Amino acid sequence: MGVEVTEVSLRLDELLLQFMDQLELLEDRKRTLNSLIEEGWFAISKARYAMGNKSVSALQYGSEMEPLVHVHHRALETGEVAFRTERKELQPPGGFPEEIGPKEEGMRRRKTNKPKDPTEEPQEPQQASLLKDVSRQVGGQPQPQDPLKWFGILVPQSLKQAQSNFKRVIELSAEVAALQTRLMATRREMQRSLQEKRELLTGKEEQ
Numbered sequence: 001m002g003v004e005v006t007e008v009s010l011r012l013d014e015l016l017l018q019f020m021d022q023l024e025l026l027e028d029r030k031r032t033l034n035s036l037i038e039e040g041w042f043a044i045s046k047a048r049y050a051m052g053n054k055s056v057s058a059l060q061y062g063s064e065m066e067p068l069v070h071v072h073h074r075a076l077e078t079g080e081v082a083f084r085t086e087r088k089e090l091q092p093p094g095g096f097p098e099e100i101g102p103k104e105e106g107m108r109r110r111k112t113n114k115p116k117d118p119t120e121e122p123q124e125p126q127q128a129s130l131l132k133d134v135s136r137q138v139g140g141q142p143q144p145q146d147p148l149k150w151f152g153i154l155v156p157q158s159l160k161q162a163q164s165n166f167k168r169v170i171e172l173s174a175e176v177a178a179l180q181t182r183l184m185a186t187r188r189e190m191q192r193s194l195q196e197k198r199e200l201l202t203g204k205e206e207q
Contacts, residue, residue, distance in 0.1 A: 008197045015190045022186060026179045033172045040165035046158035051151070056159065060150045068147075069170050073177075081181040083174040087167075 048056045070086045148155050148163060 005200050012193050019186045022183045029176050036165045036169050040162045043158045043162035047156050050156045080185045083178045085174050
């Protein structure tokens with residue numbers, strides 16, 4: 001009986017130290033998260049001062065919006081929940097940029113006087129084929145646009161900084177959520193171990 005109580009006590013000590021480490025890490029991430037949010041809103045204020053209050057507002061939002069970041073979650077066997085962010089890469093408008101310059105000369109096909117076979121399918125020009133490949137890759141759907149383009153082509157650096165801050169906020173939010181679930185799982189484990197220790201001590205006193 002005494003050996004079991006000692007093992008449970010050691011386990012409780014380990015869980016307590018783990019709980020304190022997780023709590024400290026969570027508080028650090030929350031401070032960073034709040035700091036990034038404040039800096040992001042301050043950068044937006046600077047952009048509004050430089051461009052005008054009406055130039056940086058919801059009036060400039062795109063008519064069609066598509067999320068560039070998705071947050072996925074997965075339940076683990078330990079009772080924790082793992083969070084993961086997936087960012088969609090932006091592509092240039094109209095597909096991939098066309099290659100120009102010396103490379104274009106090497107890609108041209110020389111014309112020959114070879115007679116055409118009537119059974120042979122007509123070959124499409126290279127540029128048209130490239131555009132078709134691009135349309136297949138994007139599935140015929142318009143590619144999402146960088147939200148910065150909603151406010152103009154030449155936006156101030158403060159607006160770019162605000163976007164960078166809020167991108168980091170999304171990643172930190174997922175990390176904070178994962179840390180909170182981990183902290184709650186450790187707390188439940190501590191409560192179970194503490195209850196087990198109390199039962200062992202109660203049984204030892206009755207004996």
